[in-house]
Amino acid sequence: MSTPGRGLHGHVLDTLGPAITAGEYPPGSVLRTDELAQHFEVSRSVMREAVRVLESMHLVESRRRVGVTVRPKAEWNVYDPQVIRWRLAGADRPHQLRSLTVLRSAVEPVAAGLTAKNATAEQCAELTECALGMVATSRGHRLEEYLVHDVAFHRVILMASGNEMFARLGDVVAEVLAGRTHHEVMFEDPDPAAVTLHVQVAEAVRAGDAARAEQLTREITMGALEELDILAP
């Protein structure tokens, strides 16, 4: 999807990373570089590079005379896109999806408020275009097309906010939305109320009404929480 097969060490990571994030090695487990290298049939240099990457993600810790120990989940760099992807691909998927949706509910409304204040004319137009695209594809089981517009919409909101931390969550939100469409129960057409809210957000942003954009986006993310049975107040 993103960066497939960037060398041998990448292949090792594609196997080891998911295994660790899936909890196959409980925290404190000890791996030996040499054994891993043999198991994956790569040289020690390649294996060492892979371990370094896992170490930079705080998934493992490498110490002399002891080996490569798996760190507890609480220490992982859970914002690393690679880690998120691995977890979304594994057994942890439902839990990860919930965590990310809660994060969205915190971030997106504030981002929308900033976007209402900072968006350029082009970004406003793009936003409106996305919203209209959502309307157009919201009926008749055109879920894939709808998803494209939905993802684009939220991406613009996050990018146009002018905050780099928000902007970098675009990929994460895309994964969450895609996950909802593909793996969760969503055979029906999207909720018409949600579609309307997106159109209204686009309007509010165009009008520069930050408070309204924030409130409307809050309603959108609240809907996402309810879909996952995360009780709202």
Added chain:
Amino acid sequence: MSTPGRGLHGHVLDTLGPAITAGEYPPGSVLRTDELAQHFEVSRSVMREAVRVLESMHLVESRRRVGVTVRPKAEWNVYDPQVIRWRLAGADRPHQLRSLTVLRSAVEPVAAGLTAKNATAEQCAELTECALGMVATSRGHRLEEYLVHDVAFHRVILMASGNEMFARLGDVVAEVLAGRTHHEVMFEDPDPAAVTLHVQVAEAVRAGDAARAEQLTREITMGALEELDILAP
């Protein structure tokens, strides 16, 4: 501070990472592994490991026959604690501090609301203790002691929310608060109103009043935004 000198490749990262995040190498710059290895007086294996880590942070991209090219800032993994630390230590500090404070303003209120619903008795007690500690040290130029309690307070809020994504922002918030006390203009005692708000948040959490905890925390983070002259609506 966190993991100093974990080998030769760590030393290389401590120099190269800050240099890149500081923008010393403009996007598109090309580095050669061999030259870097010579410059840092390490073997190519060590240099390669360092490059792999930078690559996993999306700071650089390594391609055959081209070299190691620096990626544009927009592609960096800005949530990587190591990257955040490097940027906070360099010229990008003010900008980074603002970005993170805006992120705080989005995340912490929602986290506080969740904490009000999920916190255990112990966590409530800990929170109250932190708030009282802040009150006790809020006068008489005891800024360092105040900071300790302030950091602990926000850490508990984020941890007790029950959301792993929020929990992992504890370190980030700690850096921001420490930065404010140490490097920004803050010779005076903390704002009494802010101190009061913290006490009230602790009360709201204890009472299980999510809406109130959220609103009060929003006021706290609003104050932080105003301190940095980030205009509020």
Added chain:
DNA sequence: CGGAGCCAAAAAGTCAGACTTATATGTCAC
């Protein structure tokens, strides 16, 4: 019996050198 200190093994860390592979770029014929 218990603690201080020492020893040896284990595993990561480091290095050097040779070789392989992909690929950007230049060259030449058409």
Added chain:
DNA sequence: GTGACATATAAGTCTGACTTTTTGGCTCCG
């Protein structure tokens, strides 16, 4: 100009030897 081909370049890989740190056990002495 365009396409095929050759070439140089820099990353990628492998191997083997060596170093360094650290742990766990062992001895020795109190």
